Amino acid sequence: MGDREGIFAGNDPFAIAKTWLAEAEGTEINDPNAIALSTVDAHGLPNARMVLLKEIEGQDAASGGAFVFYTNYESRKAQELDHAGKAAFVMHWKSLRRQIRVRGLVSREDGPQADEYYASRSLKSRLGAWASRQSQPLDSRATLMAEVAKITALKGPNPKRPPFWGGFRILPLEIEFWADGAFRLHDRFRWERCDATSDWSVQRLNP
Template identity: 45%
Template sequence: MSPTLSDLRKSYEHGELDEQASRSDPREQFEAWLQEAIDVGLDEPTAMTLATVGEDGRPSTRVVLLKGCDARGLVWYTNYDSRKGRELAHQPCAALQFHWLALERVVRIEGRVEKTSAEESDAYFRSRPFDSRIGAWASPQSQVIGSRAVLVAQAAKFAALHLGDPPRPPHWGGYRLVPDRWEFWQGRRSRLHDRLRYRLQDGAWLRERLAP
């Protein structure tokens, strides 16, 4: 007989995270963990869940891909007219979450969100494959459409219109989350997981251990 959902469980025994071994700067800690996820060959190590809130207070999540990380924050690109774009225009704060299951790790980041500069968005857009650039023109993201044929027709239209080198659409570009809070979670045995939170206090990062 197949196990019920309540019977499914896993013992986390891959690693540990303590204050002495962690970095004092959370971005450095994140970059070290991200590099390890890349090095061990995890699928989509840059995939992150983005949580936003609408005008009605209703939260929503979706998966986007990290495309930049430096002292200014974490960057992804999308359609500004999409649901997430509309919600960020109303409430420019968001949360990100990375879940690297094989490493039994989660990273959560919170902060305010701003648009990247037009120059940054242009540069990234030019680096994308031609089909992806056409897709940014063809898809009215988050809007109701009659069928997939609508997308195919739109893609053909814009491919013919922008032969060779499509410019960046005005409704498409980057967002940057500027963190004021990070949390690093490492699975441990007996559900006594390690949780280290960093929060910005008077311009410096305060590192705290949280109960699991």
């Protein structure tokens, strides 16, 4: 495990990630759980956008440990995730001067866990998920708001999760923890494994 200590110490990268995120929740002004998610389309052209990470599953979970977020399955990001089956993201905290980079395999979470998360959202967010045809052309905001009003009348105060909306689970094969260092001599540790059942190997990287 090399000379890892302090904020890098431990044998479970998911536990380290959870600790860093918890610290960021007390220092970041907005959305400490924001991640820059990267995908590629059918032609290999990359795409990136910000999404909100909703859960870090520990390596004792059935998935073998994963990072979970939710979106519209008809969106461009979802189509690219389904096609490639792989993704990467970076989570950066300016206040802490730290970041986490992840690369791994992707699968859908569209069962009871997705239902539970959807039910926990505000009513307006749940109705918005029904109304938005995410990534599709929109002629005006008025059209969108009219669709929201229509859905509100149709679905009522307790709408069920749309069949086209749910989660994605990123099973990491690589996790890199980075912390700012003096004179740009940063600390970097990369965790790697072959699959969800393999042991992790950890290596310090040059800045």
